[in-house]
Amino acid sequence: xxxxxxxxxxxxxxxxxxxxxxxxxxxxxxxxxxxxxxxxxxxxxxxxxxxxxxxxxxxxxxxxxxxxxxxxxxxxxxxxxxxxxxxxxxxxxxxxxxxxxxxxxxxxxxxxxxxxxxxxxxxxxxxxxxxxxxxxxxxxxxxxxxxxxxxxxxxxxxxxxxxxxxxxxxxxxxxxxxxxxxxxxxxxxxxxxxxxxxxxxxxxxxxxxxxxxxxxxxxxxxxxxxxxxxxxxxxxxxxxxxxxxxxxxxxxxxxxxxxxxxxxxxxxxxxxxxxxxxxxxxxxxxxxxxxxxxxxxxxxxxxxxxxxxxxxxxxxxxxxxxxxxxxxxxxxxxxxxxxxxxxxxxxxxxxxxxxxxxxxxxxxxxxxxx
Amino acid sequence: xxxxxxxxxxxxxxxxxxxxxxxxxxxxxxxxxxxxxxxxxxxxxxxxxxxxxxxxxxxxxxxxxxxxxxxxxxxxxxxxxxxxxxxxxxxxxxxxxxxxxxxxxxxxxxxxxxxxxxxxxxxxxxxxxxxxxxxxxxxxxxxxxxxxxxxxxxxxxxxxxxxxxxxxxxxxxxxxxxxxxxxxxxxxxxxxxxxxxxxxxxxxxxxxxxxxxxxxxxxxxxxxxxxxxxxxxxxxxxxxxxxxxxxxxxxxxxxxxxxxxxxxxxxxxxxxxxxxxxxxxxxxxxxxxxxxxxxxxxxxxxxxxxxxx
Ligand SMILES: Nc1ncnc2c1ncn2[C@@H]1O[C@H](COP(=O)(O)OP(=O)(O)OP(=O)(O)O)[C@@H](O)[C@H]1O
Ligand SMILES: [Mg+2]
Numbered sequence: 093x094x095x096x097x098x099x100x101x102x103x104x105x106x107x108x109x110x111x112x113x114x115x116x117x118x119x120x121x122x123x124x125x126x127x128x129x130x131x132x133x134x135x136x137x138x139x140x141x142x143x144x145x146x147x148x149x150x151x152x153x154x155x156x157x158x159x160x161x162x163x164x165x166x167x168x169x170x171x172x173x174x175x176x177x178x179x180x181x182x183x184x185x186x187x188x189x190x191x192x193x194x195x196x197x198x199x200x201x202x203x204x205x206x207x208x209x210x211x212x213x214x215x216x217x218x219x220x221x222x223x224x225x226x227x228x229x230x231x232x233x234x235x236x237x238x239x240x241x242x243x244x245x246x247x248x249x250x251x252x253x254x255x256x257x258x259x260x261x262x263x264x265x266x267x268x269x270x271x272x273x274x275x276x277x278x279x280x281x282x283x284x285x286x287x288x289x290x291x292x293x294x295x296x297x298x299x300x301x302x303x304x305x306x307x308x309x310x311x312x313x314x315x316x317x318x319x320x321x322x323x324x325x326x327x328x329x330x331x332x333x334x335x336x337x338x339x340x341x342x343x344x345x346x347x348x349x350x351x352x353x354x355x356x357x358x359x360x361x362x363x364x365x366x367x368x369x370x371x372x373x374x375x376x377x378x379x380x381x382x383x384x385x386x387x388x389x390x391x392x393x394x395x396x397x398x399x400x401x402x403x404x405x406x407x408x409x410x411x412x413x414x415x416x417x418x419x420x421x422x423x424x425x426x427x428x429x430x431x432x433x434x435x436x437x438x439x440x441x442x443x444x445x446x447x448x449x450x451x452x453x454x455x456x457x458x459x460x461x462x
Numbered sequence: 463x464x465x466x467x468x469x470x471x472x473x474x475x476x477x478x479x480x481x482x483x484x485x486x487x488x489x490x491x492x493x494x495x496x497x498x499x500x501x502x503x504x505x506x507x508x509x510x511x512x513x514x515x516x517x518x519x520x521x522x523x524x525x526x527x528x529x530x531x532x533x534x535x536x537x538x539x540x541x542x543x544x545x546x547x548x549x550x551x552x553x554x555x556x557x558x559x560x561x562x563x564x565x566x567x568x569x570x571x572x573x574x575x576x577x578x579x580x581x582x583x584x585x586x587x588x589x590x591x592x593x594x595x596x597x598x599x600x601x602x603x604x605x606x607x608x609x610x611x612x613x614x615x616x617x618x619x620x621x622x623x624x625x626x627x628x629x630x631x632x633x634x635x636x637x638x639x640x641x642x643x644x645x646x647x648x649x650x651x652x653x654x655x656x657x658x659x660x661x662x663x664x665x666x667x668x669x670x671x672x673x674x675x676x677x678x679x680x681x682x683x684x685x686x687x688x689x690x691x692x693x694x695x696x697x698x699x700x701x702x703x704x705x706x707x708x709x710x711x712x713x714x715x716x717x718x719x720x721x722x723x724x725x726x727x728x729x730x731x732x733x734x735x736x737x738x739x740x741x742x743x744x745x746x747x748x749x750x751x752x753x754x755x756x757x758x759x760x761x762x763x764x765x766x767x768x769x770x771x
Contacts, residue, residue, distance in 0.1 A: 147669060168675040180666035184688045193684075194674035245674050 096124040096281035097158030097171065097248040099144060104153035106139050113139045115305045117153070121283060121298070126275050128284045128292040131302030132328070132459065137285040138177065141251050144283065145174040157249060173247035175255050179238040181226045187237055188213070188222030194245035212240040215274070232263045239274060249281045256291065264288075268295055289329045293317065301325045303457070309363070321363035323456035326377040333383070333422045335376045336455060339368050347452040349376045352418020353396045358450035373455040378445050380411070380425040385435060386444040395444045398422055400435050414443070507742035528742030547726055547743075554723035555750060557637075558706035561644045565652045565701050566694070568645065573656035574686065578665065596650060604643055604714040611639035611715075635717040643715045644705045651704065652697040659693025660686060695764045699755050706751050723747055 099121040106114040114136040121127045129137045142148040144155055146167035155162050162170055173194075182190050189196075191212050192205035200208070206222075213219050216236040226234060235255055242250055252271075256264045272295045275282045286292050292299045293313040300310045301324075309321035320326035327334060337351030347368050348357045358376045360368055368374055386395055398414035401421075407428065412435065414422045424443065435441050473481045508524045516522065532551075535544030576588055595603065610616045611633035618630040633639045663686060671681045687694065712722030727747065730740030759766070 145673060147673075167669070167673045168677075172673075174670070174673050176666045176670060178664065178666055180664060180670040182667060182671075182685060185684075193671065193676070196684075197674055197676045197680060241674075 098123040100156040102154040105151050107151040113305050117307050124279050125297040126282045128296040128299045130292040130299050135302045136305040141253050145172045145251050146170045171248040173242035173245045174251045175238050175242050177253040183226050187224050191240045191244050216240045231259050252284045254285050319362050323375050323453050328459035331380050332377045339370050339372045339374045349374045353416035357393045357447040358452040359448050361451045361453050364453050375455050376452050378450045380423040382445050382449040383424040383443050386442040394447050395442050400437050400439045503741045506738050507745050509738050511736045511738045528739045550721045551723050561705045562698050562702040565645050569652040573653050577657050577660040601710050604711050607643040640715040643711045648701040648704050651700040655693040655697040659690035663689045703751050
């Protein structure tokens, strides 16, 4: 099996008529890494993948695979293999014929094709299933066959377009681990597309978060989650409580933002350092798990008042929904520690958080997902 | 589920009035328009040709004379067998087979183009341009072909003007006009089943094959054609049956020496007024065509049920 190569998108723009599906995308994907594009539906993820695999020519910019400009090179000439959003297995061929199709194309004799297909079936933990038809497999098995079929072509870059989206939650979690394991075993570069942030964070070495055709941030999972670069990333990845206001003061990498809920201190996100000045409109993001109920009567900047509106018990944790002053809705997640009860509905409480765990960012569009 | 529950469901779903009407309509159609005429023909074919007053009399018994005539011809003829009729029969079947293959070769790319490449208003325009010629009567179209392929017709004139040939080619005698006319007559019956079969193929499968390095011919051979197998079979079946059974095109476009088997059937009915032999010949043609179609379906492993879709 060949080893992976890097992929570079250099100032890529892709237009359909007047509509710009991808705008000035620049990313460097290292060889052998698991790289994800994460973004809501319609943000241009598939379009990027189709451009890398050669089904779509960029309107501007360059795609380099293994350092080589691939402009004008057809999909059959590129060292990439694409796993389609709907898998696109061939329903009239047996499983092993599906897997060995790329070898058939290369003129490999039948016995050898069969042998190679059986090896790959072994790799994806589906031995002895080669003679079935695709329809006779379960969703997860089909998904693995699609991976095997792509691997059989000996690509250097494997492109995966939301291959898990059709699976139920349990199977999806299982397949994530398995995909990751396959990737580490074969050492190929995986470019993975998803609109499921959990999927992106668990599997990837690096993630690019996209919104409306623009890459808003590239980083590893922890950076994306803890140090978002834009308000959109902060609200799209994981859950976040957003407080909009204006910067009151900036001091030593921290800002205090005047919001309807009060003056809230927060660490300024790395990407926003130097960009936030007193008077600018800004947002403070505090994650539900970073909020806590303060001792009654406690005070300070990192405290604010809220009223409990609802609560959900979820076994290991409680989700408490509150309304802050000024009406913004807040979610707080408390770990279930046995004896302590979450505050009861209607109670007025004071919430506190550690300003280092809150992020201040310039105001911007938020994700509209719940 | 037994027939009783099925019938009750059918009545519940459609209401008694509608259900009765549909049952009546469908039975009428099957019985009077399909079963009875065919049975009458079969019955005819196994009887002697008799003057009207002898019909139903003691001479009116079942016989295989008409079928034997197809094989042996008139008693004491020079060949010892019915050379003319049998030869024409085979030639017709083989020519119909070629017309079918030719039709498929022409229509498959068009259908594929319409189904998977053309988009929007261009695709609709294309479909329309295929349909419009069929607003003209079949016989008029055949005459149009005669004019195009005639001695002083369009093709000969063009070829002569640009100097490819010196004297006119007799396309009619060479049966070129006949095959072209037959091919053209049933183009829609080939294109539409192909189109609807290919249309439902997931475009991603074609792209997946291309991504794996497949050249275009292999994509068609391994992905598109197997997928469209039922459509291909139903298009080919219709074209084959209809060209083997065509009458107007051979009548108008056939050369003076070439006969189509349907013309012999026609002669049996309307020139010799031997309806019994005509019926026997018609049944020979029908049964042979059915055998050919069924064996081809068997060969390509297509089931009857897939074709109706
Ligand atoms: N061939 C095309 N012609 C015109 N517009 C297109 C075409 N392909 C994609 N688009 C548009 O580009 C945008 C991005 O599409 P894309 O398929 O890349 O989204 P996506 O991020 O993959 O979404 P999803 O998560 O729903 O698959 C969409 O608004 C879509 O309508
Ligand atoms: Mg997509």
